[in-house]
Amino acid sequence: MRVLDYVSVHDAGRLLNPLIVEGQVRGGFAHGVGAALFERIVYDEDGNLLTGTFMDYLCPTAADVPSLRMEHLETPSPFTALGAKGLGEGTTMSAPVAIANAVADALGVDALELPLTPARVWELLA
Amino acid sequence: MKPVPFTYVRAESVEQAVDALRAHGGEAKLLAGGQSLVPALNMRLARPSVLVDLNRVPGLDRIDEENGGIRIGALVRQSAAERAQLVHERCPLLAKSLPLVGHFVTRNRGTIGGSIAHADAAAELPLALVALAGSVITTLRTIPAADFFVGHFTTALADDELVVASTWPRARSGEGSAFGEFAPRHGDFALASAACVLRVENGAVAEARLAVGSVTDRPELLDVEPLLGRPLDDDGVRSLGTAAAAAVDPPPNLHGSPRYRRALLGTLVERALRTAWARATETPS
Numbered sequence: 001m002r003v004l005d006y007v008s009v010h011d012a013g014r015l016l017n018p019l020i021v022e023g024q025v026r027g028g029f030a031h032g033v034g035a036a037l038f039e040r041i042v043y044d045e046d047g048n049l050l051t052g053t054f055m056d057y058l059c060p061t062a063a064d065v066p067s068l069r070m071e072h073l074e075t076p077s078p079f080t081a082l083g084a085k086g087l088g089e090g091t092t093m094s095a096p097v098a099i100a101n102a103v104a105d106a107l108g109v110d111a112l113e114l115p116l117t118p119a120r121v122w123e124l125l126a
Numbered sequence: 127m128k129p130v131p132f133t134y135v136r137a138e139s140v141e142q143a144v145d146a147l148r149a150h151g152g153e154a155k156l157l158a159g160g161q162s163l164v165p166a167l168n169m170r171l172a173r174p175s176v177l178v179d180l181n182r183v184p185g186l187d188r189i190d191e192e193n194g195g196i197r198i199g200a201l202v203r204q205s206a207a208e209r210a211q212l213v214h215e216r217c218p219l220l221a222k223s224l225p226l227v228g229h230f231v232t233r234n235r236g237t238i239g240g241s242i243a244h245a246d247a248a249a250e251l252p253l254a255l256v257a258l259a260g261s262v263i264t265t266l267r268t269i270p271a272a273d274f275f276v277g278h279f280t281t282a283l284a285d286d287e288l289v290v291a292s293t294w295p296r297a298r299s300g301e302g303s304a305f306g307e308f309a310p311r312h313g314d315f316a317l318a319s320a321a322c323v324l325r326v327e328n329g330a331v332a333e334a335r336l337a338v339g340s341v342t343d344r345p346e347l348l349d350v351e352p353l354l355g356r357p358l359d360d361d362g363v364r365s366l367g368t369a370a371a372a373a374v375d376p377p378p379n380l381h382g383s384p385r386y387r388r389a390l391l392g393t394l395v396e397r398a399l400r401t402a403w404a405r406a407t408e409t410p411s
Contacts, residue, residue, distance in 0.1 A: 038310070038311070040380075042380055050380060051380065053169070055165075055314075056380055058310055058311060058314070058381075060311070061311065063311075063312060064311050064312075117310070117381065118308075118310065118381075118382075118386075119381060119382045119383065119386045122386055122389065123386070
């Protein structure tokens with residue numbers, strides 16, 4: 001499975017420091033991709049954690065995070081002195097939903113369990 | 127994550143290393159690149175009481191031409207082999223498998239001999255060595271690759287025997303090879319892997335070797351008799367893919383059921399055959 005394109009649009013009000021904003025969006029996207037495609041906590045029947053190291057608990061590394069296009073809307077907040085809003089880790093929440101919806105659309109299914117590992121997607125195709 | 131206490135011995139020669147192994151019986155472990163051993167020590171999966179460091183042993187870090195093929199010293203770093211012109215010229219299958227071994231940084235330290243002696247069932251180099259019908263040269267003898275690997279983490283090595291080099295036959299004219307594996311992320315242990323060498327003569331498959339790994343407890347050669355004496359066609363590819371999937375019985379792991387791993391293997395075998403054929407037929411035989 002490949003993420004061919006991903007566009008992230010945020011409205012953080014007035015961007016006080018665009019570099020921090022982009023860093024937050026990128027970092028949040030990596031978290032979201034991890035939740036959508038890789039990260040999974042597994043216990044055996046006796047309650048032993050089977051994913052206790054980063055060898056078993058897979059996180060996306062730099063090479064596994066798809067490329068990301070970013071756009072910003074700037075609607076100044078009327079409630080803060082400088083018109084800024086919060087942004088931290090916003091894409092962490094939206095990326096799993098967007099990726100799962102794309103897979104659901106591609107496969108014509110409406111119930112998916114995350115993460116969408118290759119084995120799970122293969123089962124859905126079989 | 128700390129290892130249990132161990133004694134450290136630095137060997138200055140192969141003889142010293144053998145002596146240290148003899149003195150400590152099965153209690154000693156050899157340290158080469160340490161990219162598998164040290165994590166195993168730290169997770170206390172391995173608890174040797176003695177570590178015999180081979181890194182100062184001279185003469186084991188050479189890549190030489192031998193009988194047209196290549197001989198790779200046990201201490202040659204995987205990254206050095208990956209960059210060696212001789213490897214690319216003589217042994218394209220090895221050149222293709224090296225970038226799949228671990229990660230860029232682990233290959234800077236990990237050795238060819240270490241990967242072979244470690245004999246992980248999912249490792250790339252043992253699979254490539256078996257597919258190419260190479261050999262392992264030890265302090266006592268030369269062992270054909272197919273006899274060297276006995277099981278997961280198990281080899282034909284005696285307690286006081288160490289790997290000195292491996293020999294990799296040269297690719298002949300009309301030969302094409304391919305290496306394929308599937309891992310959740312690059313550098314993870316593969317869920318299934320396949321390596322294939324085809325030699326084409328007068329438009330037909332004259333010789334074929336197909337080895338599979340990860341799904342078995344050591345690299346296994348599969349029967350390729352049905353491919354011989356005719357051009358590679360879709361029927362041949364598909365029936366061998368199906369046969370490969372049926373021939374193995376992989377255990378379930380965190381990242382795939384046996385059914386999924388068998389299906390992966392079938393696909394990898396088909397791709398490896400097609401790629402090897404394409405490579406064999408694109409150069410004049």
